[in-house]
Amino acid sequence: MKQIGIQDESSDSRAPVTAAVISADPAFRDALTTILASREIGIRLAVEIDSPLTEIADPELDELRRANPGIVFLDLEENPHVGLKFAEFLVESSISSALIGAGASASPELLLSAMQAGVSEFLTKPVTHEAVVSAIERIWRKKGKKLDLTRRTPGQLLVVFGAKGGSGSTTMCANLAVELHRLTRKKVLLLDLDLELGETALLYGVEPQFSVVDLMRNFHRVDTGLLASYIERHESGVELLSAPFEPADFEAVSGDRVRRVLEFLKQHYDYIVVDAPKTFNPATTAAFREADEIYLLVTADLPSIRNLTRSLPLLRNLRGRKALEDWLRLVVNRFEPDLEIPISDIERTLSMKVYGTLRNDYSAVMTSINHGRPVVTDGKSAYAKDIRSLAAQITGVPVEKPSKSFIKGLFGSFRSNGRSPGAAPLDVGAPTESRVIADE
Numbered sequence: 001m002k003q004i005g006i007q008d009e010s011s012d013s014r015a016p017v018t019a020a021v022i023s024a025d026p027a028f029r030d031a032l033t034t035i036l037a038s039r040e041i042g043i044r045l046a047v048e049i050d051s052p053l054t055e056i057a058d059p060e061l062d063e064l065r066r067a068n069p070g071i072v073f074l075d076l077e078e079n080p081h082v083g084l085k086f087a088e089f090l091v092e093s094s095i096s097s098a099l100i101g102a103g104a105s106a107s108p109e110l111l112l113s114a115m116q117a118g119v120s121e122f123l124t125k126p127v128t129h130e131a132v133v134s135a136i137e138r139i140w141r142k143k144g145k146k147l148d149l150t151r152r153t154p155g156q157l158l159v160v161f162g163a164k165g166g167s168g169s170t171t172m173c174a175n176l177a178v179e180l181h182r183l184t185r186k187k188v189l190l191l192d193l194d195l196e197l198g199e200t201a202l203l204y205g206v207e208p209q210f211s212v213v214d215l216m217r218n219f220h221r222v223d224t225g226l227l228a229s230y231i232e233r234h235e236s237g238v239e240l241l242s243a244p245f246e247p248a249d250f251e252a253v254s255g256d257r258v259r260r261v262l263e264f265l266k267q268h269y270d271y272i273v274v275d276a277p278k279t280f281n282p283a284t285t286a287a288f289r290e291a292d293e294i295y296l297l298v299t300a301d302l303p304s305i306r307n308l309t310r311s312l313p314l315l316r317n318l319r320g321r322k323a324l325e326d327w328l329r330l331v332v333n334r335f336e337p338d339l340e341i342p343i344s345d346i347e348r349t350l351s352m353k354v355y356g357t358l359r360n361d362y363s364a365v366m367t368s369i370n371h372g373r374p375v376v377t378d379g380k381s382a383y384a385k386d387i388r389s390l391a392a393q394i395t396g397v398p399v400e401k402p403s404k405s406f407i408k409g410l411f412g413s414f415r416s417n418g419r420s421p422g423a424a425p426l427d428v429g430a431p432t433e434s435r436v437i438a439d440e
Ligand SMILES: Nc1ncnc2c1ncn2[C@@H]1O[C@H](COP(=O)(O)OP(=O)(O)O)[C@@H](O)[C@H]1O
Pocket: 162, 164, 165, 166, 167, 168, 169, 170, 171, 172, 333, 334, 335, 358, 359, 360, 361, 362, 365, 366, 369, 383
């Protein structure tokens, strides 16, 4: 993983710069954590002091001294007067080589006093990535250091959700991640959020030492290096952040923590494929909220379609009722040409178009599981071909031997298959929204 970290030349020339934040405002601390951890900045937030300025005492000051941060972000909003005194103290005691103040607004008087107290830059809340980058750039320019700030767009978060156990979500995630990487050569992470029964490691034939729960637990001190130590690299080039081997205690897994971790990961990967569990727990709902796309995996049977029907209102609620088609993509797994419930019926019942299909391919999938090797490793099977088409559709990168016509062919056969387009939707007991939520 390439890190464009800044080197602090004032001390050990190879020591990367760290930062500290002193703020009782959780939103400010959160935003900074994410921004500083981004790939183009890559500064580790070594100390977070969340007590009000008036309560900062020796233990906090000792922690600051030990960390010797290159930059201190000091929140002046709550108490500018005490904040500026504290800034003076930090400068005089050489605790930090650069001081960045922050507040809701900056009056000319405050800016002047801040400058006199030794504050080099001032950030207006809510802080943006650009503002932090510019502030650090200016500080480094003054100090004659260089900051390589190649802009990077955040990665795409693709969440796969099978409404029913056995829908094939783990199989799809493990294979899709490999194909996304093979097709684009970009950085792809497979993230197992099925924290109780995650099986992605099994499908990759690896036994990771660490899991995503370790990352969440230590998120307050995570940087690119620590992230790398939690990751398992698969021979395909995909990186895996697995579920714990044994169901762990999930205290660290609050929705908010998951959101922060996902934001952080988006800064480090181009594609993140998330295997979501079948439950709407805080981790899954955070992933659904953050997702760029949610792939709903359904099999052509009533329980699967019914479960998905019941989940849709909740998904809609989570996303503030944005047009569904923007981010929800329906994939039919275990597709066969003579399905008892044809695609047209599934589409009508769910009021969604099918985005892709994965054929029923028992022998290829079973061989893959038994060998701990993704199905797509041997690209000839029907399942592998369908995953490849799906990856091409998602990325817009064509596969070498275009197989889109193949998918189209399949769609042709769906249409001519089974019930007429005007047939009534399947009776899956589609509930009203309030009933669904009460069900959960
Ligand atoms: N397209 C497919 N063809 C044949 N078997 C499949 C297919 N997709 C998944 N399976 C099998 O179905 C079972 C459940 O798949 P899995 O990916 O574990 O589902 P989930 O994670 O949604 O519970 C596994 O035994 C898997 O090998």
